Amino acid sequence: MSREGAAAGAEGAAAGAEGAAHDASPAAVTTTAPASRPRVVLAATCATHFIHDGFSDFIYVLLPVWAKEFSLSYTEAGLLRTAYSAGMAGLQLPSSLLAERWGEARLLAAATALTALGFLVAGVAGDYTALLVALLIAGSASAAQHPLSSSLVSRAYEASGRRVALGTYNFSGDLGKVAVPGAVALAAGIVGWRDATRGYAVIGLFAAVLIWMVLASMDRAGTTSDTASALGHHAGWGIRDAAGFTALSAVHVIDNGTRTGFLTFLPFLLTSKGASVRLVGVALMLVFAGGAAGKLACGALAERLGVIRTVIVTEVATGLGVLALLALPLGGALALLPILGIALNGTSSVLYGTVADLVDTSRRARGYAVFYTVGITASAGAPVIYGFISDAAGVGVALGVVGAVVFLTLPLASVLRARIERLDSV
Numbered sequence: 001m002s003r004e005g006a007a008a009g010a011e012g013a014a015a016g017a018e019g020a021a022h023d024a025s026p027a028a029v030t031t032t033a034p035a036s037r038p039r040v041v042l043a044a045t046c047a048t049h050f051i052h053d054g055f056s057d058f059i060y061v062l063l064p065v066w067a068k069e070f071s072l073s074y075t076e077a078g079l080l081r082t083a084y085s086a087g088m089a090g091l092q093l094p095s096s097l098l099a100e101r102w103g104e105a106r107l108l109a110a111a112t113a114l115t116a117l118g119f120l121v122a123g124v125a126g127d128y129t130a131l132l133v134a135l136l137i138a139g140s141a142s143a144a145q146h147p148l149s150s151s152l153v154s155r156a157y158e159a160s161g162r163r164v165a166l167g168t169y170n171f172s173g174d175l176g177k178v179a180v181p182g183a184v185a186l187a188a189g190i191v192g193w194r195d196a197t198r199g200y201a202v203i204g205l206f207a208a209v210l211i212w213m214v215l216a217s218m219d220r221a222g223t224t225s226d227t228a229s230a231l232g233h234h235a236g237w238g239i240r241d242a243a244g245f246t247a248l249s250a251v252h253v254i255d256n257g258t259r260t261g262f263l264t265f266l267p268f269l270l271t272s273k274g275a276s277v278r279l280v281g282v283a284l285m286l287v288f289a290g291g292a293a294g295k296l297a298c299g300a301l302a303e304r305l306g307v308i309r310t311v312i313v314t315e316v317a318t319g320l321g322v323l324a325l326l327a328l329p330l331g332g333a334l335a336l337l338p339i340l341g342i343a344l345n346g347t348s349s350v351l352y353g354t355v356a357d358l359v360d361t362s363r364r365a366r367g368y369a370v371f372y373t374v375g376i377t378a379s380a381g382a383p384v385i386y387g388f389i390s391d392a393a394g395v396g397v398a399l400g401v402v403g404a405v406v407f408l409t410l411p412l413a414s415v416l417r418a419r420i421e422r423l424d425s426v
Contacts, residue, residue: 038156042165044214045149046172048112051207052145053173054180054200055115055138057263057288059084061181061281064267065193070128074268074395078387081264083132085380087139089373095144096151096369104148105215109208111148114141116204123198143376147369152215154356154368166352167295174292174345178285185281238360238367244419245358245367248351249374251311251412254405255347257378261386261402262322262344263287268395273330283337290341298346308417310350315409317343322403326396357420 059081067077099107118138125131149169157165180200187196239245266287267280275283294314302310321340325333359367389398 038165040214041152041156042168044211045108045153046169047207048108048145048149048211049169049173050176050179051112051204052115052142052176054176055119055142055204056084057177057284058181058184058197058200059135060263060267060284061185061277062188062193062197063264064271064280065188065277066128066131070131072128073387074265074390075384075387076128077268078264078383078390080132080135081260081383082380083136084139084142085260085376085383087136087141088143089376089380091140091143092147092369092373092376093366096147096366099144099148099151104152106212107144108148108152108215109212111141111144112211113205113208114138115145116201116208117141119197119201119204123194123201146372147366150352150355150368150372166356170348170352171292171295174288174295177288178292181288182281182285185278185284189278240358240360241419241422244416244422245355245371247412247416247419248354248358249371251347251409251416252351252371252375253378254409254412255315255351256375257382258318258322258402258406259344260379261382262399264383265386265390265395265398265402268390269325269399270330270333272395273333275330283334286334286337287341287344290338291345293338294342294344294346295348297342298350301346302350307350307354307420308413311347311413311416312410314343314347314350315406315413318347319403319406322399322406326399326403354420 063077063080066072066080067074070076072080095107095111115138118134118141122131122134122138125134150166153165153169184193184196184200187199191199263284266283267275270280270283298310298314301313305313318340321336321343325336325340328336355368355371386398386402389401
């Protein structure tokens, strides 16, 4: 039997036993959907992740365009990325708490629509301030996507197959990172960045309607979650090991901060090597294509080497790859980018799956919200910090610092290993 078939069978068995187990176990979470329903939840959340990561990452393609049109410094250009990330970081926790009252699925659909509206505004922005505010609004709305989708997927696959399902969900975001920046770069070269931005925003609005139709109807039927009843039995944040969760979050902070800093100023580095806007879009596609492959490859690698060894391998490869990129000519840099993308994005899929191991099921939306908040806060601060360094010493020096900072994850990985081993022995 295949892994998917085994997962489906386990889901059916879990659903059949739910009624008897609910009264005996206050921590039980209702999952009355037939075996096909988890796949529907996964498909809907994957589509949502594709759309939102597309919004988030085509910003990188347009940063040099905006810098030229609005005569921006590196710090000001970095602040545009920071505005989007800061909005995401600030509303991760509030969105997870709001979902406990309104429902995860409904809020997810509404957040997707508001994100698209923010980019519609960005497409007509007449100056730097208006663009900054539009990205802040869009990022704030997009804050709901990661914690709520992750919670929906992890709950749908509670019985078995959770790490594989979360890996599939994360992979779908990388598909958005591959497809959308390249498509927007191509469209921007033909119709201009404003029409390209507005066009993708319209696609986002249609996607929000579809998400509402699929997930919200399931939520009303009680097939995606029964969050309120589960939460009534638990207090606090549900973190099983505070030290382990802290170490995991710290690795996530460094991983996210260095990745966002690298991606923010990579287009400027490539431009200095002679790349056009279209070639920058292709370069980002290469990075994200490598990242998508990395999500799958690192998941398989974690099965063989273990979570901690995989984190160490990917982080060392990331640091060395970023530093090597600085010395290469444009052709060599383009050849290295897919390989670097594997390491750059591969760590995150391993980290996401570990969150569920450290947080109780009934508080998982909150646990993911905390995890994503600290990571996206790092993403918000990194462009401004590295923008200051770029203005003072040049983009090459800033990216050199990015590559060096990655190695700070290595001692944290040792702490995380000890805490995971402690939980496994309990």
